[in-house]
Amino acid sequence: xxxxxxxxxxxxxxxxxxxxxxxxxxxxxxPPVVLAPMAGITNAPFRTLCREFSGGKGLFVSEMITxxxxxxxxxxxxxxxxxxxxxxxxxxxxxxxxPATVGKAVRMIAEEDLADHxxxxxxxxxxxxxxxxxxxxxxxxxxxxxAILREAVSGAGDLPVTMKMRKGIDDDHITFLDAGRxxxxxxxTAIALHGRTAAQHYGGTADWxxxxxxxxxxxxxxxxxxxxxxxxxxxLRMVRETGCDGVVVGxxxxxxxxxxxxxxxxxxxxxxxxxxxxxxVAAVMVxxxxxxxxxxxxxxxxxxxxxxxxxxxxxxxxxxxEMRGRLAITSSLAELSDGLAELDLDQPWPSGADGPxxxxxxxxxxxxxxxxxxxxxxxxxxxxxxxxDTSGG
Numbered sequence: 001x002x003x004x005x006x007x008x009x010x011x012x013x014x015x016x017x018x019x020x021x022x023x024x025x026x027x028x029x030x031p032p033v034v035l036a037p038m039a040g041i042t043n044a045p046f047r048t049l050c051r052e053f054s055g056g057k058g059l060f061v062s063e064m065i066t067x068x069x070x071x072x073x074x075x076x077x078x079x080x081x082x083x084x085x086x087x088x089x090x091x092x093x094x095x096x097x098x099p100a101t102v103g104k105a106v107r108m109i110a111e112e113d114l115a116d117h118x119x120x121x122x123x124x125x126x127x128x129x130x131x132x133x134x135x136x137x138x139x140x141x142x143x144x145x146x147a148i149l150r151e152a153v154s155g156a157g158d159l160p161v162t163m164k165m166r167k168g169i170d171d172d173h174i175t176f177l178d179a180g181r182x183x184x185x186x187x188x189t190a191i192a193l194h195g196r197t198a199a200q201h202y203g204g205t206a207d208w209x210x211x212x213x214x215x216x217x218x219x220x221x222x223x224x225x226x227x228x229x230x231x232x233x234x235x236l237r238m239v240r241e242t243g244c245d246g247v248v249v250g251x252x253x254x255x256x257x258x259x260x261x262x263x264x265x266x267x268x269x270x271x272x273x274x275x276x277x278x279x280x281v282a283a284v285m286v287x288x289x290x291x292x293x294x295x296x297x298x299x300x301x302x303x304x305x306x307x308x309x310x311x312x313x314x315x316x317x318x319x320x321x322e323m324r325g326r327l328a329i330t331s332s333l334a335e336l337s338d339g340l341a342e343l344d345l346d347q348p349w350p351s352g353a354d355g356p357x358x359x360x361x362x363x364x365x366x367x368x369x370x371x372x373x374x375x376x377x378x379x380x381x382x383x384x385x386x387x388x389d390t391s392g393g
């Protein structure tokens with residue numbers, strides 16, 4: 001697996017990485033950096049923070065929107081598809097398993113001008129999704145995948161449609177090359193590949209060789225790489241080693257929205273990476289919680305929603321377990337600010353904070369519908385209850 005180290009990269013290859021632009025239909029994304037959709041994370045407040053640190057450069061995708069919930073105009077879902085006026089292009093990720101419902105959702109987005117770009121989720125490995133035949137389970141059913149892509153591209157009109165997927169269900173059921181070819185044939189604009197199977201979840205090491213193979217297999221459209229990008233240097237190395245056209249960053253930016261500033265600097269040939277002190281990190285934490293409260297319309301609910309981010313922001317800093325616990329149960333901005341003020345805020349950025357963060361579990365049994373693996377070319381669809389009725393996390 002190509003991942004770390006390797007032979008020195010020729011200067012010509014290095015130069016081709018720097019200042020490169022990613023084309024997503026009519027949208028030019030420079031640098032070629034995309035915020036991965038993450039349920040319960042990449043809502044409007046978090047996207048705002050990431051965009052601020054990047055200077056507005058890059059592409060920032062919404063958390064997962066289920067097609068059924070969108071078509072039914074679920075109240076929470078309609079809030080999730082609301083974008084700030086400064087977000088350009090507006091990017092929505094859709095999850096769906098029924099071609100007709102996906103088609104309705106895409107046409108709704110196009111006709112009501114809800115977004116400028118649609119990404120389709122074929123990468124989610126969590127049981128509540130795969131047991132319905134969705135997410136990373138779906139590409140195994142080649143005809144179903146083709147039908148969904150055809151409906152989406154047809155319904156989108158001038159909006160570009162992309163897709164995000166994994167290598168396959170497990171090592172015995174690899175799907176990414178077939179799925180990539182189907183995507184090209186059905187008019188998908190770009191593909192993002194997470195270099196893990198569904199069974200791996202987020203464990204082990206991402207297979208960057210698979211990203212290189214997909215790029216060689218579908219040279220007609222951009223291929224983006226995803227998996228184990230913990231720093232801006234990792235992103236540059238992935239592009240150099242795989243030949244991919246851009247990178248998708250997920251867990252690496254948890255508690256580190258300023259990583260997008262690092263990525264912009266790296267792709268522009270500048271080694272100007274953020275190394276914030278704890279005081280600076282604390283200020284971002286309070287701003288993040290404030291934005292959540294304003295977005296939700298309730299300060300307490302915003303701070304409560306922020307709780308899951310506390311450990312990610314404080315990773316590597318010398319903060320005792322008792323204080324971490326206190327900060328993780330705060331219910332007001334004052335309480336959060338007061339707790340942070342008790343810390344040694346002059347601590348420099350810890351070297352141990354640059355590595356992996358977020359979920360790391362792996363080697364899980366993938367929960368699938370009964371008989372799902374019997375025939376990859378079975379034309380049967382999915383059950384009526386397979387469409388999820390809620391969006392986000």
